[in-house]
Amino acid sequence: MNENVARAMWERFEPVHQLVYFTPELREAADGLGLRGYWKGYFALRAAPLGPVPASVVTSSFYVFHPDRAASALPDAWAAASPQQVIETREQAMGAAMTSFFGPDVVASAELAEAADLAWEAARAADTAGRVLGAANQALPRPAQPHVRLWQAVTTLREHRGDGHVAVLVGRRLGPVEALVLKSATGETDAEFQQRIRQWNVEQWRAAQVNLSERGWIDEEGRLTGAGATAHEQMEADTDAAALTPWQAVGxxxxxxxxxxxxxxxxxxLDSKIIPTGNPVGLTEGTWQSSS
Incomplete structure (x- = not known):
């Protein structure tokens, strides 16, 4: 089993996880807890498994956000709702969101229940040493409803993968802004969108471009060079390799x-277009590998 398997699985579970950021049920649930505004809800919903941590911990583990972005939401969010309340509300809202999005027949199907159990087995098998977000999600109790169980399992798997990706970036001495600039240069996501939502200013973005240019990874126009493409491909391969253990464990x-x-x-x-074009993770239909 090679790293291509981890990439193929990510392409299939990441879209299901992403529903938490774009379905109206989650936004309404966050508002109901007093987590008003997209970013307060985003940070609380995603960080809740870590407990009532300060913004600095979230900035570190999420990696690509300016510290001010997390600080605008935390720790104020924990005054409105405890992490446990957020987790419970997140599960209830995801249950409703998946039922609405996929339809009651799909969420009640034997196929979805089977997927939930297989994904849960893989998530439980994920190695979490040095993977804070993956470990925090893995420690959550097993949801009773299969569709909620499926969502929590794929969330554990995507955070496990994300933790590994951050380790790869750190090992390559690629800071948060440089990572975003490089990803944008590959065409996987939109530079202006990344800069704005991650809250980096123009000077910080340009400084990162200079750093990458000095490494020979982008040219003066911000376009990816051959060396940059090679480095990016190697980091993606390393990320895939680091995400392989759950699939090796289940077989x-x-x-x-x-x-x-x-x-x-x-x-x-993906067909619904609920996930915006140029989304931060570079999620597109891509080249789907055969699952046969």
């Missing part, structure tokens, strides 16, 4: 079966 047959079960769900999300 090829279970991994292939889960890929087949997740594919129509991921397609439904």
């Amino acid at each position: 090829a047959d279970a991994t292939t079966r889960l890929a087949r079960l997740l594919e129509p769900l991921a397609r439904r999300v």
Whole structure:
């Protein structure tokens, strides 16, 4: 089993996870807790498994946000709702959101229940040493409802992968802004969108461009060079390799079966266009590898 398997699985579970950021049920639930404004809800919903941590911890673990972005939401969010309240509300709202989005017949199907159990097994098998967000999500109790269980399992898997990706970036001495500039230069996401939502100013963005240019990874126009493409491809391969252990643990047959079960769900999300073009993770239909 090679790292391509980890990439193929990410392409299938990431769209399902992303529903938490774009479905109206989650926004309404966050507002109901007093977490008004998109970013207060975003940081609280995603960081809640860590407990009532300060903004500095979230900035560190999320990696690519300016410290002021997290500080605008935390720790104020914990005064409105405890992390445990946020987690419970998140589960309830995701149950409603997935039912509305996929339809009651899909969420009640035997196929979704099977996907939930397979994904949960993979998530429980994920190695979490040095992976704070992955470990925090893995420690949460097993949801009773299969569709909520599926969402929590794929969330654990994506945070596990994200933790590994951050480790790769740190190892390559690629800071938060440089990582965003490089990703934008590949064409995987929109530079202006990344700069704005992550809250980096023009001077910080330009400084990161200078740093990457000095490394020979982008040219004076901000375009990816051959050396930059090679470095990016290697970092993506390292990220995939670091995310492989859950699939090695459950085995090829279970991994292939889960890929087949997740594919129509991921397609439904991508086809709906609920995830904006130029989204931060660079999520597109891409080149879907065969799950046969």
